[in-house]
Amino acid sequence: MSELKDTIVGLLLKIAPEADAAEIKPNVDLRDQLDIDSMDHLNFVIAMAKQFGLEIPEKDYPRLTTLDDCVAYVQSRGT
Amino acid sequence: MSDFNMPSLGADMDEGEILAWKVKPGDSVRKGDVLLEVDTSKAAFDVEADHDGVVEEILVEPGHKVPVGTPIARIRQTGEAPAESKPVPAPEKAKAPQAPVKVAAPKSAGQAPHLRITPLARVVAKDLGVDPAKIERGSGIDGAITRADVERAAARHEEPHVVKAPPPPSGADKSKREGLRDAIAAAMSRSKREIPHYYLSQTIDLDPALNWLEKLNAGRPITERILSPVLLLKAVAHAIWEVPELNGYWIDGALNQSESVHLGVAISLHSGVIAPAIHDADDKSLEQLMAALADLVQRARHGTLKPAEMTDSTITVTNLGDRGPEAVYGVIYPPQVALVGFGAIAPRAMVIDGQLVARRSVIATLSADHRASDGHRGGLFLRAIARLLEHPESL
Numbered sequence: 001m002s003e004l005k006d007t008i009v010g011l012l013l014k015i016a017p018e019a020d021a022a023e024i025k026p027n028v029d030l031r032d033q034l035d036i037d038s039m040d041h042l043n044f045v046i047a048m049a050k051q052f053g054l055e056i057p058e059k060d061y062p063r064l065t066t067l068d069d070c071v072a073y074v075q076s077r078g079t
Numbered sequence: 080m081s082d083f084n085m086p087s088l089g090a091d092m093d094e095g096e097i098l099a100w101k102v103k104p105g106d107s108v109r110k111g112d113v114l115l116e117v118d119t120s121k122a123a124f125d126v127e128a129d130h131d132g133v134v135e136e137i138l139v140e141p142g143h144k145v146p147v148g149t150p151i152a153r154i155r156q157t158g159e160a161p162a163e164s165k166p167v168p169a170p171e172k173a174k175a176p177q178a179p180v181k182v183a184a185p186k187s188a189g190q191a192p193h194l195r196i197t198p199l200a201r202v203v204a205k206d207l208g209v210d211p212a213k214i215e216r217g218s219g220i221d222g223a224i225t226r227a228d229v230e231r232a233a234a235r236h237e238e239p240h241v242v243k244a245p246p247p248p249s250g251a252d253k254s255k256r257e258g259l260r261d262a263i264a265a266a267m268s269r270s271k272r273e274i275p276h277y278y279l280s281q282t283i284d285l286d287p288a289l290n291w292l293e294k295l296n297a298g299r300p301i302t303e304r305i306l307s308p309v310l311l312l313k314a315v316a317h318a319i320w321e322v323p324e325l326n327g328y329w330i331d332g333a334l335n336q337s338e339s340v341h342l343g344v345a346i347s348l349h350s351g352v353i354a355p356a357i358h359d360a361d362d363k364s365l366e367q368l369m370a371a372l373a374d375l376v377q378r379a380r381h382g383t384l385k386p387a388e389m390t391d392s393t394i395t396v397t398n399l400g401d402r403g404p405e406a407v408y409g410v411i412y413p414p415q416v417a418l419v420g421f422g423a424i425a426p427r428a429m430v431i432d433g434q435l436v437a438r439r440s441v442i443a444t445l446s447a448d449h450r451a452s453d454g455h456r457g458g459l460f461l462r463a464i465a466r467l468l469e470h471p472e473s474l
Contacts, residue, residue, distance in 0.1 A: 017380055018349045035349065037400050038306055039376045049301050058296050058304060 008070050011047040015040050026067045052077070082150035083114070085139075086126055096144040097151065098194070106134045108154070115151075131157040195223040199330055199414055206262070207233040207386045226390075233386050259351040270413045274329070275449040278408050281461040284431065285424055286438045288471040307424060308398050309369045311441070311464075313474045315396055315419050316340050316361035318463035324452045325417035325445075325460055326393045334416065334451040343392025343412065344372065346379045354412060355384050356392040365474060399423065406442040416448035417457075419464075 009021050016034040025033060031041055045064060049056045052074050056064075063073050085095050098116040102108055108128045115126050135153040139145055196204070196211050200223075204211045209232045217224030270276075288310050296304040319326045319340050327336040340361040343354035355378075357363070357371045378384050397409050398421040407420035422442045429438045443464055447457045467474060 015377070015380065031402070035347070037347070037376070038308065039373055040380070042301075042304070042306060043373055043377055046301055056301055058293070 004074060005067065005071050007051065008048070008067060008074070011044060011051060012067075014047065015044045024067055029065050030067065030070075031065075048074070081154060081156065082138075083152040083154050085117070085145050085147050085149045085151050087147045094144050094146045097139055097141045099141050100137055100152075102134045104134050104136055108132060108134060128154070130154075133157070197223055197225055197331070199328070200224050200226045200229045202266075203390050204229045206390055209233045230387065230390070259348075259353070263351050266412060267410050270410050274411050274413060274416075276411060276446050277449045277454055277457065278444065278446050279454060279457050279461055280406055280408075280442055280444040281458075281465060282427065282429070282440050282442050283465040283468055284429055284438045284440050285468060286440075288468045289424070289439055291471040303366065305365050305369045306372075307401075308421070309365055309372060310468065310471055310474060311398065311421055311443075312342055312344070312357070312360060312372070312396060313363075313365055313368055314464045314467040315394075316342055316363075317467055317474065318460050319361065319394065321463045322452070322456050322460040324456060325447055327416060327451075328393070328414040329416050329448055329451055330414050337393040339393065341391050341393045343395035343415070344375060345395060345397035345409075346376055348379065352397075353379060353384075353389070354392060354395045354397075355379060355388040358388075358391075394419065396421070406444055408444050409446045411446055411448055416451040418446045420444040420446065 005026075009024060012024065012030065012034065013019060013021060016036050019034050024030075030036070030044075031038075034040075036044075041061070041064075045056055045061060048054065048064065048070065054074070054077050060073070064070050095117040098118050100115045101113045102115070108114065109131050110128055112128045113125045114128050114134075117126050132154040135155050137152050139149070139151040145151065194212055195217060200217075201211065203209075203226045204224075207229060209229050211224050211229060211232075214224050214228050214232050216222045217228045285307075289307060292305060292307060292310060323336055324334060326340055327334055329335075339359055341356040341358050342360040343356050345352050345354045355375055357368065357375060360368060360371075363371065375384075375388070392412070392415065394415055394417050395409070395412050396419045397407055399407050401423055403423045405425075406422040409418040409420045411418045420443070422444075424439055424441045426437045427440045428435055429440060430436075431438065443461055445457045445461055
């Protein structure tokens with residue numbers, strides 16, 4: 001679980017290198033707290049898809065809003 | 080005997096560099112004679128004598144930068160006795176120039192004796208970390224160094240010349256932030272000082288474009304999906320074909336229209352906003368534009384943009400995003416002549432075919448340089464964007 005979370009944080013830091021891993025709050029909208037735009041978020045979703053070998057449809061983007069969301073999403077997709 | 084102080088050559092000037100003295104101790108000067116040239120980092124200015132007199136002493140040599148109000152020479156007024164050898168008390172404090180100093184118009188060709196360089200080239204040189212003094216001879220009028228010369232020099236010396244080398248880790252963020260803040264401050268102040276902006280806005284129905292895009296994306300893997308801002312960029316790039324005078328630079332009192340459409344895309348970083356260019360955006364497919372934008376955003380975040388990308392945008396687009404405000408009326412990035420803004424895409428009440436309906440829409444704005452274009456043409460440009468977005472399949 002925490003390994004999964006760390007992996008996702010690692011992906012986030014590639015998208016938002018200015019962010020501080022220790023300060024990412026698990027239940028706050030990532031776009032708001034990291035101040036990233038829709039293009040960054042898409043880059044993040046692409047990175048998630050590659051990392052976990054998932055096909056993530058556009059309608060699922062809202063399920064990747066917070067760090068906790070992302071962890072739950074990957075788990076629900078059976079990785 | 081009176082001190083001649085570094086004059087203030089603009090409200091935002093707090094220091095000036097002495098480029099050259101045109102007089103030497105012992106010279107008689109008349110009111111209005113050019114005493115020296117001062118560089119304010121934006122342009123070189125001639126500074127004239129404010130009264131008749133004799134130059135007694137030069138206090139600050141060329142190449143030195145001093146704050147406004149610092150005594151830089153001593154000039155004995157006509158009729159005054161020559162200075163005796165007793166030391167003149169050091170000025171207690173920097174003070175404002177004792178009399179209004181007449182300043183000749185800024186020299187657009189920056190004719191400093193040691194360095195002929197256009198103001199644009201000077202700004203670009205600073206951005207690229209090129210020392211213009213090291214460029215032997217410019218290709219401009221009278222050998223003036225132009226932007227192209229600076230860019231060539233930067234390309235030649237890309238490796239050794241990267242002055243923007245990563246600062247030491249401690250306080251690096253802060254200095255980077257301050258550096259970018261300073262650059263934004265300088266460019267935006269210049270814009271509002273020099274560019275007579277006019278502003279237009281138009282609400283554009285995006286339902287057709289977004290419906291089309293959703294259908295397109297549904298059948299594509301994630302790496303091939305197109306984001307809505309890309310459609311907007313493409314529409315802007317094509318609308319420029321219809322109103323080309325919005326695409327280019329205002330330099331030395333004239334519009335230099337650009338044949339290429341290099342779209343500057345404003346990207347917000349923690350340290351400030353930057354607007355690197357997507358080159359030849361009008362020739363790119365939606366897929367190519369999407370890839371270019373994704374790449375640009377990522378490299379902007381990692382600080383790996385190329386100098387050319389940072390300096391050769393011909394028009395800028397600022398999109399404050401799907402969570403942004405309704406509309407943005409931007410400040411033109413000089414020497415460009417237009418900036419297009421998009422606010423948040425949101426459902427709005429629109430009247431379509433006489434019916435009041437809720438449609439997803441965006442407010443597109445144009446900030447344009449009234450020296451280069453007029454509101455009528457600017458309006459045509461916004462209408463062209465709206466029309467192009469009604470038929471997204473043709474983009």
